[in-house]
Amino acid sequence: MTYRLGTRGSDLALTQSRWVADRLREVGLDIEIIPITTKGDRTRKPLALLGGVGVFAAALREAIIAGTCDFAVHSLKDLPTASAPGLTIAAIPKREDASDVLILAPHLSELPPRAMVGTGSPRRAAQLRRSYPDVRIADLRGNVPTRIARADRGDLDAVVLAASGLTRLGWPDDPDGILTALLAIRKVQPLPLLPAAAQGALAVETRTALLETDREFAAAMRAIACPDSTAAVTAERAVLAALQAGCAAPVGALATRDAHTLELRAGVFGLDGNDARLASARVAFPVTPDQARQLGVQVADELIAAGAGDIANLHAKLSGGRTDAIPAHAPTATGSLAGRLIFVPRSGDDAIVAAIRAAGGAVVATPLTRSQSLPVPTGELAAKLSGGDIDLVALTSARTIDHLPAALRHEIAANQLPVACVGPATAAAASAAGFHVTVTGTSDATALAAAIGSGSGRVWLPCSALAKPTLATQLRARGWHVNRTEVYTMTPVDQLDSDIVSAFHRGQFDALVITSGSVSRALVELVGHAGPGTALVTIGEPSARAVRAGGGIVAAIAPQPTPTGIVSALMEVLS
Numbered sequence: 272m273t274y275r276l277g278t279r280g281s282d283l284a285l286t287q288s289r290w291v292a293d294r295l296r297e298v299g300l301d302i303e304i305i306p307i308t309t310k311g312d313r314t315r316k317p318l319a320l321l322g323g324v325g326v327f328a329a330a331l332r333e334a335i336i337a338g339t340c341d342f343a344v345h346s347l348k349d350l351p352t353a354s355a356p357g358l359t360i361a362a363i364p365k366r367e368d369a370s371d372v373l374i375l376a377p378h379l380s381e382l383p384p385r386a387m388v389g390t391g392s393p394r395r396a397a398q399l400r401r402s403y404p405d406v407r408i409a410d411l412r413g414n415v416p417t418r419i420a421r422a423d424r425g426d427l428d429a430v431v432l433a434a435s436g437l438t439r440l441g442w443p444d445d446p447d448g449i450l451t452a453l454l455a456i457r458k459v460q461p462l463p464l465l466p467a468a469a470q471g472a473l474a475v476e477t478r479t480a481l482l483e484t485d486r487e488f489a490a491a492m493r494a495i496a497c498p499d500s501t502a503a504v505t506a507e508r509a510v511l512a513a514l515q516a517g518c519a520a521p522v523g524a525l526a527t528r529d530a531h532t533l534e535l536r537a538g539v540f541g542l543d544g545n546d547a548r549l550a551s552a553r554v555a556f557p558v559t560p561d562q563a564r565q566l567g568v569q570v571a572d573e574l575i576a577a578g579a580g581d582i583a584n585l586h587a588k589l590s591g592g593r594t595d596a597i598p599a600h601a602p603t604a605t606g607s608l609a610g611r612l613i614f615v616p617r618s619g620d621d622a623i624v625a626a627i628r629a630a631g632g633a634v635v636a637t638p639l640t641r642s643q644s645l646p647v648p649t650g651e652l653a654a655k656l657s658g659g660d661i662d663l664v665a666l667t668s669a670r671t672i673d674h675l676p677a678a679l680r681h682e683i684a685a686n687q688l689p690v691a692c693v694g695p696a697t698a699a700a701a702s703a704a705g706f707h708v709t710v711t712g713t714s715d716a717t718a719l720a721a722a723i724g725s726g727s728g729r730v731w732l733p734c735s736a737l738a739k740p741t742l743a744t745q746l747r748a749r750g751w752h753v754n755r756t757e758v759y760t761m762t763p764v765d766q767l768d769s770d771i772v773s774a775f776h777r778g779q780f781d782a783l784v785i786t787s788g789s790v791s792r793a794l795v796e797l798v799g800h801a802g803p804g805t806a807l808v809t810i811g812e813p814s815a816r817a818v819r820a821g822g823g824i825v826a827a828i829a830p831q832p833t834p835t836g837i838v839s840a841l842m843e844v845l846s
Contacts (some may be wrong), residue, residue, distance in 0.1 A: 274299045274488065277331050277340030280306050281414050283325055286439050287473055289345045295363065298494045299423045300487070305340045307331055308550035323394070327425035334360060335478055341488075347469035347504055351477070352512040361482050361492040362593075366500035369471035369525060371395060371464045373430045377456040382406070389421055389430040391824075393542060397521040399431070400462045400544025402729070410824035430460065435471035456671045465523025467536045468507035472500055477645065502526070502533060502556075509567020510537045514574065521583050524567075528556050537570045539579035543799030548579040570598060581773075606631020607842045610723070611781040614771075616640070616790045623784060626834035633634045635780070637771060639793040640761045640801040642670055644716040645736060647758055649676045654680035655731070661754075662728030667716060667742060668787075669695045671733050674759035679733075680704055687734035693719045694832045715811050715830065720745035729754065735788055736760040739813070763793035772798050775805075782841055788817030795821050806844040810837060 274295075278288035285304075292302040307330055331343040336357055346792045347363065354360075375382070382388070382403060383481050385575065389411035390396055396408045409427060411418050415436050437459075442450040452660055474840055475492060482489050500776040503526035510524045515787040516539075534553040542545065550573035554566050609631035615624050616639040624636045656679065664683055672680070682691065684705035691710035692698035698711040707743050712719035729752045732743055745755045774780055775798040785791050791814060806826035809815040815825045826844045829836035 272350075272487075273293070274342065275303050275305045275340040277307045277334045277667050278345040279331070280308065283346075283415055283436050283440060284344075291344045291364065291369065291441065291473065291475060293496045295491050298491045300491050303472045305333045305334075307340070307343075309656075319327065326482075328718050332476070335476065338661050341481060342475055345474045345476060347472040347474040347508075347679045348467040350469075350474055352508050354778045357479055358476055359479045359482050360474050361477045361489070362492070362496040363501045363504060364473055364495050365497040366473075367438055367471040369466045370434045371431055371462045371466060372434045373429050373431055373456070374419055375420050375458040375460070375462050376424055376427065378424050379428060380458055386428040387525050390430070392467070393465060393521045394467055394523055394540065395431050397542050397544060397667045398523070399542035400542075400549060400724075401429065401464075402544075403539060404544060407821065408824075409819065411425055416449050416453060416529075419450070419457070423456055433466070433470055434461070434696045449470065461682050466525055468511050468522070469504040469523040472504045498557070499528060502560075503528065505560055505563040506533065506535045506558075506567045506570075507537075509564040510571045510574075512533070514539070514570030514579070516583070523805070524570075526563075529626065530556075532556055533558055535565065535566050535570050537567075537574060538581050539574055541582040545799070546582045548574050548582065550578045551578065587713070595626075607846055608632030608838070609846050612774075612779060614775075614780045614783045614788060616784065618796075623786070623834045623837055626838045627653060627784075630838050630842070634840070635774070636770060637767065639764060639767070639797060640787075640789050642674065642759050642761055644674045644759050645757055647676065647679075647756055649678050649735075653678050653682050653729075655689065657686055658727060661688060661731045663723070663726075663751075664688050664706075664725070664731045665719070665730050665732045665742060665746070666690060666697050666701060667719070667734050669697045669740060671735070671758060672697075672704050672706075691723050696833060706731065715813050715832075716742035717745060720749065723751075724747070725749040730753070732759045735789075737785060760791075761789035763796050767797055775799075780805050781845055782808055783807045784837055784841075785814045785818055787814055790814070791817040791821055791823065794822075806841075808837065808840045808844060 276283050276288055276292055288304055292304060295302055328345055331345065332355050334340050334622050335343055342361065385405045386403065386406060386842045387409055387410045391411045399406050399408065406596050408488055411421065411430055416430065418430050418432060421427045424681045437450060440450050441448040442454055489568045506526045507524040511522060512519045514522060516522045521540040521542055524535065526533055526535040531555045532553045534551065535777055536551040538547055550570045552566055552569050554562055575709060584823065607630050608627060611632045611634045613619065613634055615634055615636045617623055617636055618638060619636040621636060624634050627634050688705040689709040690701050692701050692708055693712045693716065695711060698708050701708050710722050712722045723746065730746055732753055732755045734755060735759060737760060744753050783805060807823055808827045809817055809818060809825055810829050811832045812828060815828050827840040831838040
């Protein structure tokens with residue numbers, strides 16, 4: 272009989288599956304490898320927003336149940352702790368190295384200050400921030416060679432990968448392999464991080480009925496299983512199960528054995544790197560599966576008792592949590608965003624808040640920044656506006672209008688000067704102020720410059736002190752003479768409500784809306800980085816660039832810089 276082994280198509284998944292297939296062939300089974308495409312392979316969204324790397328296992332499990340294949344090989348750290356009805360883990364072969372490694376860019380021998388490090392794992396990110404407080408984290412997807420290649424000058428200073436993945440792909444034993452070429456010019460160093468539960472281990476999963484009725488298949492599974500590795504990963508995964516923490520949670524666990532005992536160490540880490548809860552326990556070896564699971568439960572209980580639920584989103588702690596203490600507007604009964612909690616850095620009567628509520632979402636609306644007017648030469652500017660010295664006024668935000676001195680607003684309206692606005696919201700505010708709007712852009716400064724086009728006249732550009740020079744530069748390149756005046760600046764608020772800060776750190780928000788670069792910077796300054804499974808949705812590409820520059824992960828960009836566009840982006844990510 273030929274047994275069909277389902278596998279993802281990535282190099283690492285194929286390598287792991289072929290390794291298991293070879294072990295099974297050695298004990299007499301005939302194996303055929305069947306490719307399976309998973310949701311995780313089809314999307315570029317951050318893994319934490321897909322529910323963690325368990326997304327890769329779902330399609331393989333469905334294929335086994337449907338009979339498309341007879342069994343599959345998983346990276347066991349990617350497999351949810353809850354068993355799937357009708358399926359059984361039939362074998363855990365000998366585990367590879369469980370550690371994480373740091374791969375530096377070719378021009379570096381150590382991490383520089385404020386290093387940009389790539390990882391898609393909240394667990395790794397949290398521990399990196401604990402060891403390197405000024406580190407910036409960038410999302411990382413793709414196969415292993417693609418990830419390594421991003422550690423290069425002008426991109427990332429380093430990336431973090433599992434040592435087992437490198438080993439299984441042939442490094443350092445294959446002198447002609449692609450990894451050898453990539454890593455020959457990059458320093459690889461071990462990281463003192465607690466690995467993910469079961470990192471470095473493989474699991475062979477099959478239909479329970481096949482395992483119970485096919486003696487040849489069951490015997491082959493027993494032949495390739497490793498009792499020591501099975502005991503260790505059973506204890507580690509019991510920690511996750513007892514904490515009710517998914518594989519995207521900032522939780523690490525590692526069980527090791529000596530001649531007489533099995534020791535389990537585990538930790539829960541705050542995503543901002545400022546806090547951690549650690550626990551350990553040991554049991555005499557050899558151990559039964561039940562004893563290994565009990566060891567994991569014991570360590571998880573110690574973590575919860577030590578306050579692990581206060582620093583991470585652990586359902587074992589949050590079932591009686593304080594979600595009701597967060598000042599959210601009540602969601603509507605139905606809608607595409609029903610049941611979702613979304614943070615908006617605006618006041619409660621803002622149009623974005625109203626649009627999200629109309630789509631069914633619950634909203635926490637609190638400004639992260641405040642604006643402050645700057646002194647401007649009002650008399651001189653008023654004379655230019657009234658005297659024909661300005662041919663066009665360019666506005667890059669509605670807030671700019673609020674900070675224009677009344678005398679300047681009067682001159683713009685009274686003289687019906689042509690006004691170009693970056694987007695529909697700014698155009699609406701300008702029209703409400705009595706301005707003569709002649710050009711409305713679609714998104715950002717680049718699009719506004721294109722909409723204005725070429726000219727030789729004089730443009731007045733009132734703006735924020737934090738605004739990039741993009742619009743002025745591009746208008747000058749089109750022949751315009753630009754006078755830029757900084758009329759206001761943005762600073763973070765002094766502090767946020769403690770319940771809101773706690774919700775950030777515990778990952779209770781499904782999404783955060785980022786409306787400007789200053790909001791992105793204030794978010795990091797006030798609360799650090801968002802929790803696992805929290806989507807960062809930006810109002811436009813400039814805001815997205817600010818998020819990435821600060822080490823954040825952008826889940827989606829609004830197709831238009833409007834409330835409707837933001838709701839559309841939220842639906843894309845959360846539906």
